[in-house]
Amino acid sequence: MDDKKSAKKQNTQNKQLNKIKSSVFSRSLSLAKLTLQAGASIAQHGVTTALKSKESKEETWKQLLQNQALNISSELGELKGSLMKAGQMLSMYGEHFLPPEANQLLKSLQHDSPPLSWEAIEPSLLKNLPAEKRDLLEIEKEALASASMGQVHRARIKATGESIVLKIQYPNVDRAIDSDLRAIRTLLSTLKLLPKDFNMDPIFAEVREMLVQETDYELEAQLTEQFYDRLAGDSRYVVPRVLREFSSPKILATSFERGLRADDTLIQSLPQERRNRLALNFLDLYFKEIFDWGVVQTDPHAGNYRIRIDPQGRDQLVLFDFGATRSYDLNFLTPYRRMVKGSLLNDRELFLQAARDLRFIRDNDDPELQKLFEEFCFETVEPFIEHSDPRNSDGQIDVDGTYDWKNTTLPQRLSKKVFQIIRGFHFRTPPREMIFLDRKTGGVFIFLSVLRAKIRGRDLLLKYTERIS
Structure with a gap:
């Protein structure tokens, strides 16, 4: 952690709030103020850019969104609760399925909030x-x-x-969930950041259900x-x-x-072999959740994990915060597991049938859309494919089958593929179960990246997928 980040973290810890706006009325008033400001800014933007060039309009629009993000951050100090949590959840989801501008605004809801x-x-x-x-x-x-x-x-x-x-x-955060979610949706709509042909109802329903559960x-x-x-x-x-x-x-x-964060200097200074072992244990737990239990802790926040160093090298993963744990029905899990297996083994027939069962793709979809979605899923399992697999285009897999989780362009390539899908096709809302499952998968990747893991994960994943018929 550099000096600036360390100082920022220290300032956040030293600062304390003397109150939060806990009543639905006071929270709604603050959020209504933000929406009115956004509406006024949109109107002003339309007037002042009417005769400007396209490039100038785009630049002014970006500046408007940046100003709105600053307004939101300044208002968030006394607005803990579901507003911040929903912003975190939606922005994780938005990485793949919302316009970049919407996601940038949602990230501004993830305010560095000091304790009360x-x-x-x-x-x-x-x-x-x-x-x-x-x-x-x-x-x-x-x-x-x-x-x-x-x-x-x-x-x-x-x-x-x-x-x-x-x-x-915190007081009354459970009572403010519905009003906070309505406010976020209204704000995004006012700023015209929600895709017109994209049904957001399942997404907001899933977020609401998880927020209620977490209280x-x-x-x-x-x-x-x-x-x-x-x-x-x-x-x-x-x-x-x-x-x-x-x-x-x-x-x-x-x-x-007790335990240390994965980015702590003591953890980072552990030998590669010990960090690799921690990474494999983390992956093993993730696979147990998906393939054995059907129960997944879906909040991959770095603060929910610690590492306990053992003098004998038997280091342990300390797990916190199970409020966002979700059980998945076999009607969803069975085809999802088959999709993973089909992607891993490059079995197009198994993959496509499972994708149709989950209604990710349909027979009447544009062939180019099916092709892009298939490429996206097959690329997702890149850390688990063989060295000789032709899909290893990034050269991240060594001869012995190890994958460098830190030095890879996989996240960027996947995001690029998703934007191709969103911008080029009318892509239906994915199954609501995917919202937090994707969130967990992304968190697992980040954790292994922080550990700078270089591991062969294929054998571990095969152990779980070989049971799938």
Whole structure:
């Protein structure tokens, strides 16, 4: 991390908010203000550019969008909650299926948000954790971490000395979900950034469902316990233990689990072999979720993973935040798994049938669209193909089959292919299940890239796909 980034991070941590706009009315007022400003800017843009050249209009339009992003960022300080989380979710999705201008605006919703001060968050703690439970704890007033929907405070159980963490939900964020989503959609529509022939309803429905789920801490406690049980016998992974006696619908208490971020200098200085082993373990967990369990933790944010260094080299992945865990129905998973297998083995017949079952493509689609979509999917599995495979056009696979996850142009090539599809064809909205599954896949790639992994992942993926008929 360079000095500027480090200073920015430090400033964010040192700064605290004394309040947030938690009522639906106050949030709606702020968001309505942004939309009105956007509408006025659009009208002014039309007047001032009426007689300008096309190039001049485009430049003025880009400047308008940049100004809107700045307006949004300045207004976001007191607007934690679903607005920020939805912006994060939609921008991850928008990387592939929304115009670049829309995605740039959505990214401005991902404001570097400092935690609430103790005076501001304490009322939520008092309301949601009985006094007799609080008396058993020593709670640190400075937040350990903060996010869009809540923040984490470290605590100590007085009787045992055990360190735990309390994830405290911000006040009323669950009540503002619908109004926040309407505001985002209205803002994008006002700025004419939503594709005219692209049905956004399934996307917003999926985002809403996940936001509602992420404010249900009782459900998150259950999901965390399920992952804890699934991985209890696997020493490669650490899942926090839920402490029900200190949890409630708006507070989640778990064991404190130490670890370092993947980009920490100590992790980056580990030998290549150890980083590769961590990368393979991360991939293995991802494949277990998709191919064995049908249950996927779909939030790949870097803050949801830590690495625990072991003196003997048996390093562990520490897993956090299971609020965005999603179960997938076999009606979706079966053809999806076949699509992966068909792409991996270059089996066009298996791939095309699975793609039709998922309604990605249809028999009456333009042949060029089918060709581009097929190329996109076959290129996606590039890290897992053989060295001799003719699809290895980027030269990223060594003779021994290892793939360099850091030094590859694959993400750029995939984005280029998607834009070809969007701009050249009327491409229907993908199955809603893909929204967060794609988000997870992208997060896995980023994590392995941060680890600078150079691994042979084909053998691992084949182990899972060979069971698919």
